[in-house]
Amino acid sequence: MVTVAKLIDTTTCIGCKACEAACQEWQDQPFPVGTYDGTYQTFPDVRHDFWNLIKFNEIEHADGGLSWHMAKFQCMHCVDAGCITACPAPGAIFRRDNGTVDFDHDKCIGCGYCITACPFDVPRLNPITQKVYKCNLCSDRTAVGLEPACIKACPTNCLTFGARDDLVQIATDRARTLREDGKASAGVYNPAGVGGTNVIYVLEDAAHPEDYGLPNDPTVPWTVRVWQGPLKWLGNAALVGGILGTFFHYIRFGPRHADEESS
């Protein structure tokens, strides 16, 4: 199956938030009244119930010029996904045939390892359900040949969905056009440290991705690689040990009761 991807051309993004609204609607997410943090951003960061956030960054340049970057932020669906590597619960985080990184929430144990392992700081724990949530690239839509909801909603066509190889080419061409048009540091953001991403950006200033709220050189933390590589048996043993310990504790002492706790 063809690997799919999302292209975000930040040079034509106007921060209209149609993608945010579409995401909330399609994913049946709530519509809380937000708190004010002194910016145009809807929330300071992505949340377990808000997966698609446009980040607004005011950047003052050395020559006195000003940029106001608007960049849509969500799960990057990394080719080398730290969350999958880190996840101890078999099948809870998995890669679909089309390259999408998705969650099976029935299998998620809420350990939060994926949150630590994500170089983009995307997954979020829902404290009530104790499960972790993030963008799934509208897997229910892509499964039937539709584009993700955010793409459908974008009014300026700064968002494109399609085969990853095609989009890399489109992004490369667009960046070249921008450079020819005097935007010398225009480029593509598709960081090699995570094997590339299935969400690709065109940035007017690719030398400074942090100005767009993107990490400069994201990599999967070495601790995750070691932990889930050579030392995976140890972690699994600890996990199994923990579960066994809980089991024997229950057999030995029985369930805890709320009234015991308060007395």
Next chain:
Amino acid sequence: MTNGWTDVANADVVLVMGGNPAENHPVGFRFAMEAKRTRKAKLVCIDPRFNRTAAVADHYVPIRSGSDIAFLGGLIHYALEGELYHADYVKQHTNAAFLIEDGFGFDEGYFSGWDAESKTYDKASWQYQKDSSGFARVDETLQNPRSVFQLLKTHYARYTPERVAEICGCSAEEFNRAAETICSTGRAGRSGTILYALGWTQHSHSVQLIHAAAMLQLLLGNIGMPGGGVNAQRGHSNIQGATDMGAWNMLPGYMKVPRAPWRSLDEYVHTNSPAPLRPDALNYWSNTSKFFVSLLKAYYGDNATRDNDYGYDFLPKIGEKDNYSWGFFFDRMNRGGLEGLISFGMNPVANGPNTVKMLSALAKLKWMIVVENFETETAAFWKASELAGEYYPGAPDAADIDTEVFLLPAACFAEKDGTFVNSSRWLQWKNQALPPPGDSKPDQEIIARLFLKLRELYEDEGGTSPEPLTSIAWDYGNAISPDLQEVAREINGQEVATGRQVPGFGALKDDGSTRCGNWLYSGSYTADGNQMARRGQEDPTGLGLYANWSWSWPANRRVLYNRASADADGKPWDESRAPIRWQGGRYTGDVPDFKADAAPDSLGSFIMLPEGVAKLFAPDFVEGPFPEHYEPAESPVDNAMHPAVGVNPSATIFTGELDTLGTRQDYPYVALTYRLTEHFHYWTKHVKTSSLLQSNFFVELPEALAAEKGIQNGDRVRVSSARGTAEGPAMVTKRIRPLQVAGRTIYQVGLPIHWGFLGRTKGPLVNNLTPSVLDPNSGTPEYKGFLVNMEKL
């Protein structure tokens, strides 16, 4: 729009000024992005704030709110001085060669003919020199000192880059960089468009501002060209339709509402049918009688006969000098001069200037009917004291208000069929998505039930003058709730005898044999069916005209004034962007803005105007034939052009007890109101999606001002004007740059409008702060560029 949204993709330069389409017209703005992507078009954004449009612009220049005419005057000067204007176009398609009376002049802020007592102009000297046949005299060389072209050069010689910088607060270099890009379109083979919105219309000199934009585009040869034009981005989905269908002073199709001195149909027709000013002018308004009589036939049916002037006497007449526009009738209401108000799809407490005055005025009514989707601030005005007392300490308690308020629930746009007329002048038919909830009714049913009841009362009880009501033709199949397809057919027009749909306004007659609800819309619903429901996506010219998508007024023409896209012989200025071509005795491409079978050189290119050409010099407006820079009614500085005449001498400035203006000493900061992309007016604070995406009112202010006042991002601040206050959290930003104006630092403060005392999210009404000042031509309030003070709470 002279052109249309899809046409913006044809531009080489997109000038956005007095608007913020990335914020307020994101869907249409895709075509500006397309121009950037596919043509490497340059986007120039000129605005007091570095806004969402500026974020994707190639050039951004900050200016002081209210200084736009100075900037545009500077561009006109830049084009003339550097000979960057399109000389052949200017000669061929404008009145540059026309000679003006010797008495015309401009001196220290006033044009000739100013009468200080009446505060009006006598326009006698603003006229063309005429020959013995009554035609305007011209000098094709443009060298005559009385030619429009020479007068124009003289008038704008004062608008140097340095003077622009001094008034607007940008630097001369910034101005020059933008001017170089904008004026690069002043030659064949380059097209530049202008997109504007309420940032231009909401000043005490707004009509002149848009006139200046039209003059610039004429000088650059951008009117009638694909990728050109002067393009108003309308603020509501159907405000273009509302405008086309009339206002207090306009009947449908921009025909004037009769004034008292026009006592008969003949006098009306005579007054409103101009004589041609050049021998080759088609002068299309000479057809006024056909449109007007057909309208009367639509209104009064069989009761409109030749003997009774087709019911001309049934039409209400406005007194010769009367003005019933918004600011005037609220002022009259506040003085106790009105008994009742029907507020239909309108929320004047929220969107009128000087909210305190709005509240005071409504409290003097006996009754008010509000027709709306929600309980609005207007419907609940009597609770203002209870719900937002901190802002309205003087507002009366509910117990002391005698106004009886009826709130009629109306269907919202998705709950009824009908049309939207968008900014592109496209009439797009829409279907009902779901039935209206509860007791809410579609608009036409509410109007019909009111009308039928009133007519019944007049028929039963008589009255002073019942005929205007009892003579109205109301032959709809369903009298209580007319089918909108039926209404649309009536608007298109029909032959009276046969009931057949007319094919277009060319078929309308002034002998009572045709009826037509709006001549401009004639052709929208023909014998071939509802043209507005068409969704064809064919684009044979490749210019994005989409002739088979919906229907565009007039005559399904997509680019207005498209005859000007070619030279005298009809050769296109730009072969790759020719909307029409003269081939084999007819025009191909767009519907020509010209006589369809007339050779290109047979007539003047602007067929609606008695001049036959476009007007650089336009005596139509009240404050002068050339736009001049005037300061807002409240300004932090003197007018650098003529200190003795600061404000537009013709501006409408109310002077009642509640109409106070502040001084620059008490209120040192320039404020402007604006909209945010997440919201639509005062509606969407009731909607879950919008109130999530932008939950809070805020006050945008420059970092330097915040530092001076010790204000941190998020601190609560109070903004006050001479009228009232608004409180909210501060948004401290680099995006509003302090400006150097007349040697001083001027700070500007930004206030988004969308909140009020009702809704899912609440906030202050920013119109608490705005002044009772109007543009004298349009009656639009000055919501941009008034003075405020600010304190940290």
